[in-house]
Amino acid sequence: MFTPATDKKIALFLADGCEEIEALTVADLAYRAGIPCTKVSITDSTTVVSSHDVTIVADTVIGALPFDEYDMLVLPGGMPGTTNLGACAKLKEEVLRHAAQGKPVAAICAAPSVLASLGLLRGVRAACNPSVEELVIAGGAELVREPAVRDGRIITSRGMGTAIPFGLAVVEYYLGRETARKLGENILYGAGS
């Protein structure tokens, strides 16, 4: 059962060819932490097929999203998911408008390259997948090869294997370090005995 811990809402954008674990790990950890998270298809169909052929039904479509009600916009990676995100004019326009309002944006894997192409990573410490490091550096970012990095209003991460640190960084953004640390412990992340 979902128990809200904040009234700030996250919009998570699902493109065909997205990495389902990068996307859904954020949805999962936000749910556990009590952060409302809406899964938004960037086409006019709620059905999305991931890069590993998993069919997911989104909560809504981008054309129907009341963007002003949302605080954080989250872009998962994957190919061709990232290419599809970068080709979505509505998404890019809203990400720019959103960032201009001083609201947070998060991206993982190849998706930080979309933020870079919009000029949002200039002078920002950012992580990304090795496959897009040149694009992210060309966009003026200070590349950091850490599992997840927050610099001001921008959270970035490296790939499927760093999806949990990325999701925990999103949780920490709203609910603080101790809550994120406890959540990591509860899901047995990195837990041996």
Added chain:
Amino acid sequence: MFTPATDKKIALFLADGCEEIEALTVADLAYRAGIPCTKVSITDSTTVVSSHDVTIVADTVIGALPFDEYDMLVLPGGMPGTTNLGACAKLKEEVLRHAAQGKPVAAICAAPSVLASLGLLRGVRAACNPSVEELVIAGGAELVREPAVRDGRIITSRGMGTAIPFGLAVVEYYLGRETARKLGENILYGAGS
């Protein structure tokens, strides 16, 4: 694109209330590694709703699955997903028949308790979620608090935060330690710089 590396097939069972990350991390890593993995709903509908309210469309339903074509059966955890798995007579019957044929079975989080209830963990080194340790011990297992454990034909793991080690143990089972290690590296699991 999926490139097969083995002709052994995995069946991954999805119940309403399953943990979507535990389930789909296996599907993701199997896909990357080239191990055919079929997502099987345990009801008569291909649509499954996870414990964190994610709607996933399975490839097929349990009543239509040609079990004899499959090598490994995989049970993700979550609540009430695990209860639903344990209440599915067809699944339990097939898991028992499958194990009696000397074929592999894998379970994560609360789902090892289903294997324990079937008597499949007697004398087996097994990991599970802290919430079901007593059930697993009562089933005769030797409890091991490691992220993922293989003992013969049984692979078990602890929870959402250990889904990647679990998936990599499945990959290692078919394709060997070096392939699993490289895959972990490729997805940047545990990768700092």
